[in-house]
Amino acid sequence: MTLDTITRYDPDRISRRDGHALVVGASMAGLLAARVLADGFETVTIVEKDRLPAGANTRPGVPQSRHIHVLQRAGQEMLDDLFSGYTEELTEAGGLEIDAAVDFDVYTEGDFLAKGPVRMPMYCASRPLFESVTRQRVAALENVTIRDHCQFIGLVTDDGASTVEGVTVRSRGDGREIDADLVVDATGRTSRTPTWLENNGYTPPPTDVVTIGVAYSTIVLERDAADRRALVVFPTPPNRRGCATFPIEGGRRVLTLAGYHGDHAPTDPDGFADFADSLPVPDVRTLLEDQEVVSEDIAFYPIPSNRRRRYEDLEEFPEGLLVVGDAIASFNPIYGQGMSVAALEAAQLHHTLATDGRDGIALPFFERAGRVVDEAWMLSTGADFKYPETSGPRPFGTGVTNRYLARLTRKAHSDWRLAEAFGRVGFMETGAASLFHPRIAWRVLKPGR
Ligand SMILES: Cc1cc2nc3c(=O)[nH]c(=O)nc-3n(C[C@H](O)[C@H](O)[C@H](O)COP(=O)(O)OP(=O)(O)OC[C@H]3O[C@@H](n4cnc5c(N)ncnc54)[C@H](O)[C@@H]3O)c2cc1C
Structure with missing residues (x-):
């Protein structure tokens, strides 16, 4: 499910407000879940183990926040739906609106994609800025409380563990229970819900793991005010290396x-520069020569695999418990999907509350969230299988699809309509099936370079 197929958020669909919802984790997925739950519950509490910064700073619970984060159009539109004026606030806080049709260069399959005449707005900021603007908007809701420095310890249930009735937390050294009518696990990739399910007599979700051995090495550079250029170099086999650079605030x-299957950029300056030299375009080396490095060190983040927990396949789930965001599925970030998936899932949570109500909310929500994850998972893991070392369950037809997409992107070096169609899939505006539409397919398959 993508921007063109999702039903948009409509606050008039939910009027009843009672009960208490508790969200564990105040990162993007938790904040967005809290935002939609605030329409239907009298009070919403978010508990977060980190001490939350006042502004746009990194924090230990979100170690990926030191790395590049792209907000796809789908996520941006959802955020604007949920928080009217979100993108204006982002740019007022220093984020940039660029025109992808002008400022964004994408290198793949041996050359840059052609540029078209159609404007494609894109919002650039650091991950901490996206989160802090979101957090400020959620904190401003009169029925939402964010408790930081408050670690979730476990779920509290009725005797048979059929209903979750709250959580135990540790806050500033003290343990306590908090009652809740609904608990939402937004603790990210390390979520312990599957283990809890198993320990309490439930079937845990079947889990797909696609091993990619990717790692990110990241620095922050100075930028001239007029320089708004964004660049992505997608790794193209047999080369395993790629890069991305985006303008951010300040x-x-x-x-x-980044590199696949163990081909990682070193975290010492010389090794980092040598890796940059080995990329198929000289632009990164030029950047390193021309601009001062402002980060203290080179941040490193290993991403061994894509991981998808198929909650939508379960037939039984405790009452009063949900899982969202990376706790359901985390993807190879090269395609920049996680925050947008979290935002689309929030819209799906809103529709589930409006349509199915709270009783037995989990299974209909997981079914809807699964449709969001399907598209992102197929795009991300499909491309990962271009490398023979990638292991795990292959989406059906991956080989043929990858050959078709390789031809499409090569033709898109000179055909801006193909480049634009490809871009709209990457921005999660529309699904990958759109690339097989006859209007596109004939441009791909017709003879010629
Ligand atoms: C290197 C990297 C680059 C990425 N790049 C992009 C990108 O370009 N674009 C994009 O859209 N996405 C990107 N992502 C994905 C994106 O960061 C996530 O999808 C997004 O943050 C949503 O994650 P989440 O909120 O589900 O979980 P997380 O961000 O992992 O947050 C989990 C939260 O739960 C808290 N928590 C955990 N345990 C407890 C506990 N016991 N008690 C209380 N709190 C707890 C943590 O402190 C944290 O705040 C990237 C990810 C990585 C790893």
Whole structure:
């Protein structure tokens, strides 16, 4: 499910407000879940183990926040739906609106994609800025409380563990229970819900793991005010290396070097520069020569695999419990999907509350969330299987699809309509099936370079 197929958020669909919802984790998925739950519950509490910064700073519970984060159009539109004026606030806080049709260069399959005449707005900021603007909007809701420095310890249930009735937390050294009518696990990739299910007599979700051995190495550079350029170099087999650099707030740009299957950029400056030299375009080396590095060190983040927990396949689930965001599925971030998936899932949570109500909410929600994850998972893991070392369950037809997409992107070096169609899939505006539409397919399959 993508921007063109999702039903948009409509606050008039929910009027009843009672009960208490508790969200564990105040990162993007938790904040967005809290936002939609605030329409239907009298009070919403978010518990977060980190001490939350006042502004746009990194924090230990979200270690990926030091790395490049792209907000796809789908996520941006959802955020604007949920928080009217979100993108204006983001740009007022220093984020940039760029025109992808002008400022965004994408290198793949041996060349840059052609540029078209159609404007494609894109919002660039650091991950901490996206989160802090979101957090401020959620904190401003009169029925939402964010408790930081408050660690979730476990679920509280009725005797048979059929209904979750709250959580136990540890806050500033003290343990306590908090009652809740609904608990939402937004603790990210390390979520312990599958283990809890198993320990309490439930079937845990079947889990797909696609091993990719990717790692990100990231620095922050100074940026001239007029420099708004964004660049992505997608790894193209047999080369395993790629990079991305985007302008961010504060006259800076973030630069990430990435490699598949153990081919990782070193975290010492010379090794980092050598890796940059080995990329198929000279642009990154030029950046490193021309701009001062402002980050203290080179941040490193290993991403061994894509991981999808198929909650939508379960037939039984405790009452009063939900899971959202990376706790359901975390993807190879090269395609920049996680925050947008969290935002689309929030819209699906809103529709589930409006349509199915709270009783037995989990299974209908997981079914809807699964449709969001399907598209992102197929795109991300499909491309990962271009490398023979990638292991795990292959989406059906991956080989043929990858050959078709390789031809499409090569033709898109000179055909801007193909480049635009490809971009709209990457921005999660529309699904990958759109690339097989006859209007596109004939441009791909017709003879010629
Ligand atoms: C290197 C990297 C780059 C990425 N790049 C992009 C990108 O370009 N675009 C994009 O859209 N997405 C990207 N993502 C994905 C994106 O970061 C996530 O999808 C997004 O943050 C949503 O995650 P989440 O909120 O589900 O979980 P997380 O961000 O992992 O947050 C989990 C939260 O739960 C809290 N928590 C955990 N345990 C407890 C506990 N016991 N008690 C209380 N609190 C707890 C944590 O402190 C944290 O705040 C990237 C990810 C990585 C790893």
